[in-house]
Amino acid sequence: MVTTHTPEARTPAARASAGDEHALAVQALEAEFGELIARFRRLITEAAHRVSPGMLPGAYKVFTTIVRREHTTMSALAEMLIMDKGQLSRTVRELEQLGLVTRVPDPKDGRSSILSPTAEGLARLEAARVPQEDGLGHALAGWDVDDIRELTRLLHALLSEEPPAR
Template structure:
């Protein structure tokens, strides 16, 4: 075992990675908060997350959304109702189960989301402009492995 591979060196490397993730998460939270306010002044980040999840998964049932986001069904129901009142989301009967409904974004909701995201459009492209394509692919591969909880391939 080289000095690079000691438990202390590994622990320090993981601490450094955690610190970088902490900074990245802080920046992402700020962007989400700003986007939420642009979609609807006063919108909370949690409601924005629900809304963007509906957009990404639509049409989606409330039960499936609650499971995907690991949210309390009562809280999710209140949030969906707020999104409906804002004109961002609509419900339609679920053809597979008439007792359930499917959630989709309204055209107004999609337009407001597009406008909210516009200031960040291209930011990642700009940051990665001078990166080697292999580095981008490698980062993607490593993040996928980390997200899946598996060693990198």
């Protein structure tokens, strides 16, 4: 939007109109994010089923978080995912039974365990992610690389809750 420095732009009606335009733009963005979230939920559900048929998206999130961290404790995982420790414990047990993660005693604290992905878990996750990685690449195939970088920059600014640098 171009900022106008005419006296008309400073009138209450002009400011209200700009405010309405801003509100409408935010509403349109919210609608697009809603569609994006629905698509990501579907992709996560599909990836979870590729890792293990019937796996729930929540278990997939726990698993992928363990993979990203490489080695983590239940307490750190519960805090990171803002998850009930009882539910987390059941989910980790399920992941262990599927052969996706291992749990070994924490040498620093005998009451705690260290969770790590197994080699099989990593291989299954890698295979499960291929279709979605191809999907994003396909969706962005016709995009100019500068547009992709600009979208990345703007999303980062949004997530940082700071206005984008110009």
